[in-house]
Amino acid sequence: MLSRTAENLYWMARYMERAESTARLLTMGQRMAILPGAHHRDEWRSVVRATGAGHQFPEGAQVTETDVVSFLMLDLDNPSSIRSCLLKARSNAKSARTMLTQDMWEALNDGWRKLDSYDVAEARQHLPELIDWVKTRVMTFRGATHSGQLRNEGHDFLRCGSALERAQMTLRLLDVKYYVLLPETEVIGGNRDHYQWTSVLHALSGSRAYHHVYGGTYTPWQITDFLMLNRLFPRSVAYCYTQLAYRLNRLAGWHDARSEAHDTVQEMVEGLEQIDSGEIFRIGLHETVQSGLRMTNRLGAEIAQAYHFG
Amino acid sequence: MPFHEMFEPDGSIRPCYAEVQNWVERTGVAGLNRRMDEAEAIFRRIGITFAVYGEGGDPERLIPFDLLPRIFTAQEWRVLDKGIRQRARALNAFLHDVYHRGEIVKAGIMPADIIYQNSAYLAEMVDFTPPGRVYSHIVGIDIVRTGPGSFEVLEDNCRTPSGVSYMLENREIMTRMFPELFAQGIVAPVDDYPAELLKSLKEVAPPACKGDPVVVVLTPGSLNSAYYEHSFLADLMGVELVEPADLFVDEDRVWMKTTLGPKAVDVIYRRIDDEYLDPLAFRPDSLLGVPGIFNVYRKGGVTLASAPGSGIADDKAVYVYVPEMIRFYLGEKPILDNIQTWQCAKPDERAYVLEHLDELVAKEVHGSGGYGMLIGPQSTKDEVAAYAERIRANPVEFIAQPTLDLSTVPTLGPASVVGRHADFRPYCLVGKQIRLVPGGLTRVALTEGSLVVNSSQGGGVKDTWVLQD
Numbered sequence: 001m002l003s004r005t006a007e008n009l010y011w012m013a014r015y016m017e018r019a020e021s022t023a024r025l026l027t028m029g030q031r032m033a034i035l036p037g038a039h040h041r042d043e044w045r046s047v048v049r050a051t052g053a054g055h056q057f058p059e060g061a062q063v064t065e066t067d068v069v070s071f072l073m074l075d076l077d078n079p080s081s082i083r084s085c086l087l088k089a090r091s092n093a094k095s096a097r098t099m100l101t102q103d104m105w106e107a108l109n110d111g112w113r114k115l116d117s118y119d120v121a122e123a124r125q126h127l128p129e130l131i132d133w134v135k136t137r138v139m140t141f142r143g144a145t146h147s148g149q150l151r152n153e154g155h156d157f158l159r160c161g162s163a164l165e166r167a168q169m170t171l172r173l174l175d176v177k178y179y180v181l182l183p184e185t186e187v188i189g190g191n192r193d194h195y196q197w198t199s200v201l202h203a204l205s206g207s208r209a210y211h212h213v214y215g216g217t218y219t220p221w222q223i224t225d226f227l228m229l230n231r232l233f234p235r236s237v238a239y240c241y242t243q244l245a246y247r248l249n250r251l252a253g254w255h256d257a258r259s260e261a262h263d264t265v266q267e268m269v270e271g272l273e274q275i276d277s278g279e280i281f282r283i284g285l286h287e288t289v290q291s292g293l294r295m296t297n298r299l300g301a302e303i304a305q306a307y308h309f310g
Numbered sequence: 311m312p313f314h315e316m317f318e319p320d321g322s323i324r325p326c327y328a329e330v331q332n333w334v335e336r337t338g339v340a341g342l343n344r345r346m347d348e349a350e351a352i353f354r355r356i357g358i359t360f361a362v363y364g365e366g367g368d369p370e371r372l373i374p375f376d377l378l379p380r381i382f383t384a385q386e387w388r389v390l391d392k393g394i395r396q397r398a399r400a401l402n403a404f405l406h407d408v409y410h411r412g413e414i415v416k417a418g419i420m421p422a423d424i425i426y427q428n429s430a431y432l433a434e435m436v437d438f439t440p441p442g443r444v445y446s447h448i449v450g451i452d453i454v455r456t457g458p459g460s461f462e463v464l465e466d467n468c469r470t471p472s473g474v475s476y477m478l479e480n481r482e483i484m485t486r487m488f489p490e491l492f493a494q495g496i497v498a499p500v501d502d503y504p505a506e507l508l509k510s511l512k513e514v515a516p517p518a519c520k521g522d523p524v525v526v527v528l529t530p531g532s533l534n535s536a537y538y539e540h541s542f543l544a545d546l547m548g549v550e551l552v553e554p555a556d557l558f559v560d561e562d563r564v565w566m567k568t569t570l571g572p573k574a575v576d577v578i579y580r581r582i583d584d585e586y587l588d589p590l591a592f593r594p595d596s597l598l599g600v601p602g603i604f605n606v607y608r609k610g611g612v613t614l615a616s617a618p619g620s621g622i623a624d625d626k627a628v629y630v631y632v633p634e635m636i637r638f639y640l641g642e643k644p645i646l647d648n649i650q651t652w653q654c655a656k657p658d659e660r661a662y663v664l665e666h667l668d669e670l671v672a673k674e675v676h677g678s679g680g681y682g683m684l685i686g687p688q689s690t691k692d693e694v695a696a697y698a699e700r701i702r703a704n705p706v707e708f709i710a711q712p713t714l715d716l717s718t719v720p721t722l723g724p725a726s727v728v729g730r731h732a733d734f735r736p737y738c739l740v741g742k743q744i745r746l747v748p749g750g751l752t753r754v755a756l757t758e759g760s761l762v763v764n765s766s767q768g769g770g771v772k773d774t775w776v777l778q779d
Binding site: 005094251307308 | 531532537541552553570
């Protein structure tokens with residue numbers, strides 16, 4: 001397979017994953033902003049932080065819903081906005097067109113300029129509907145991939161992209177909310193915590209799954225355990241790392257060659273196997289998450305190098 | 311009145327259109343217009359678009375599609391088929407001659423200037439013979455019709471004629487929407503075109519090729535106006551679609567960069583213009599090309615389809631001589647006629663053109679896509695005068711042709727079936743054999759009376775049927 005094609009598939013999957021995560025974050029922002037006292041906590045700021053773009057909003061001034069919807073949904077100058085992501089995913093797909101099934105292409109091509117016709121006021125007014133639209137697009141794309149794409153190396157590159165992107169989003173979300181999850185900041189079990197936690201879980205579409213695993217109680221270590229270490233939850237960091245290791249091993253099999261990326265991913269998987277949530281809190285959640293983000297960035301660079309991305 | 315493809319002058323239906331007429335009556339024009347919207351939605355979703363540069367609005371447009379097919383009888387097709395193959399053979403023979411002995415000039419049939427002073431002539435190709443002596447591997451010939459038995463060639467396209475994806479997709483959509491029309495099996499299928507193309511390309515593998523030839527399609531990239539077609543053809547042939555940056559030259563071979571490392575490429579169906587192919591051989595400022603590829607080509611390490619320098623055969627000034635080429639190289643009588651053409655380079659013909667410009671169609675010799683032409687009868691006095699000035703200033707750059715009484719084909723209007731002018735482009739494949747699928751692209755002017763069918767000028771497309779006996 002052409003290296004450029006592999007790169008396009010990998011990034012196409014990352015952009016689609018990112019569009020969906022961002023849509024979920026907007027839902028989380030809306031939920032949290034309607035809680036009592038939200039104004040003082042500057043909840044919308046935590047949303048932009050979770051996308052890794054917090055530095056774009058100066059400290060001091062309140063970040064508003066209008067700011068965030070404009071920046072994360074519509075702004076073409078923001079390379080991570082939903083609109084940018086969908087356009088770039090389509091452009092990647094167009095360049096790798098011969099590797100996509102017709103259904104995958106149609107999922108990306110259907111309504112690809114829809115967001116062009118919205119200004120921020122309309123987008124706010126129709127936010128739930130637009131978020132649903134984005135999620136449906138991504139899920140249709142994922143479904144088409146799941147049911148139609150050949151399980152060749154192209155598929156492995158695509159899945160690597162989505163697993164890496166997903167791990168990063170979960171890590172960043174944990175980082176932004178780690179202070180909420182720490183017992184020092186609030187009395188555990190308070191209503192506000194309850195809503196904050198459900199919002200985080202909701203942002204990762206994991207609140208129902210969490211109940212099934214831990215019952216009805218929310219504790220910082222259980223939530224951390226769930227989002228970092230649970231091997232059954234598909235948005236947990238551990239699950240994403242395992243996926244990455246599996247996909248990279250398959251690629252090593254196709255190519256009969258291993259690279260630094262394979263050592264790194266092995267290290268990442270083993271690192272999480274040797275740790276529990278108590279240990280994470282002893283090291284510090286923030287530190288653990290930061291080291292996870294560094295590792296995923298390194299892995300991304302090593303994958304690009306190993307397969308001759310441009 | 312121009313010849314109407316569907317109706318006789320007395321208003322009766324030409325027999326080959328009887329089935330279509332029944333279908334229109336059964337479905338009704340309103341019903342067909344509803345189906346047209348469905349067809350457009352399908353085209354849009356599957357992404358059959360072409361890019362239009364610099365006009366604002368939607369950067370990827372649909373070419374308007376018309377539901378009513380254009381029909382050739384089996385007998386009409388036999389004549390076209392022979393005439394097209396004949397022309398493709400003569401054009402390739404001419405290209406070989408041009409870059410070798412120049413017999414046609416020595417015989418006094420063509421003036422040397424037209425060839426050797428032409429910007430499409432490529433001195434770098436002299437004394438080199440491409441594999442199989444094939445220069446133009448895909449010959450698209452634009453044909454118009456002026457009467458029951460009279461087909462005339464408007465233009466030859468020897469470089470990278472586009473539009474074949476529309477021939478295939480138009481048929482696909484018609485069979486999807488109206489399976490009953492095809493149930494009787496009277497329409498000859500065109501869907502083996504990609505397989506025939508691949509066969510033709512493999513037949514011209516270079517001497518360095520070992521084993522099954524590796525074929526690729528080379529596109530300038532996803533922003534190119536014909537990118538959809540490039541990816542479509544690569545997909546249907548099951549070969550890689552590469553961009554120049556995916557290729558490099560080493561040890562007299564061309565390689566593509568894959569995740570497994572370099573892989574040798576044998577045949578490149580390139581959809582990039584000559585001058586952008588290789589910055590070492592041609593334009594040094596080209597960011598597109600593959601450095602050194604032309605040298606590998608000359609050494610037999612790779613085949614470029616079509617060959618660089620093929621453009622000399624489809625130049626509008628050279629076009630005038632194609633019937634002579636057929637007689638000279640093949641010793642045959644031309645089956646398809648040229649349209650009468652005046653060359654402004656010749657003083658007496660120029661004088662005629664300038665005097666009758668308001669009745670003629672004038673074109674730039676190197677122009678394409680319907681740009682830079684003047685349709686005398688549809689232009690204002692000022693436009694005609696301005697164009698005459700351009701001809702006087704640089705006569706060798708212009709030719710003129712009579713305003714033809716082009717046939718009209720049935721086309722779906724809002725309330726009835728209307729007649730619109732159309733042309734036709736079949737795609738002739740040249741490898742060791744010559745191959746031609748029964749069909750091609752019919753382009754139709756959607757404005758009443760208009761003679762311009764180019765998609766860049768608002769023309770549309772329709773399915774083309776060749777009936778089987």
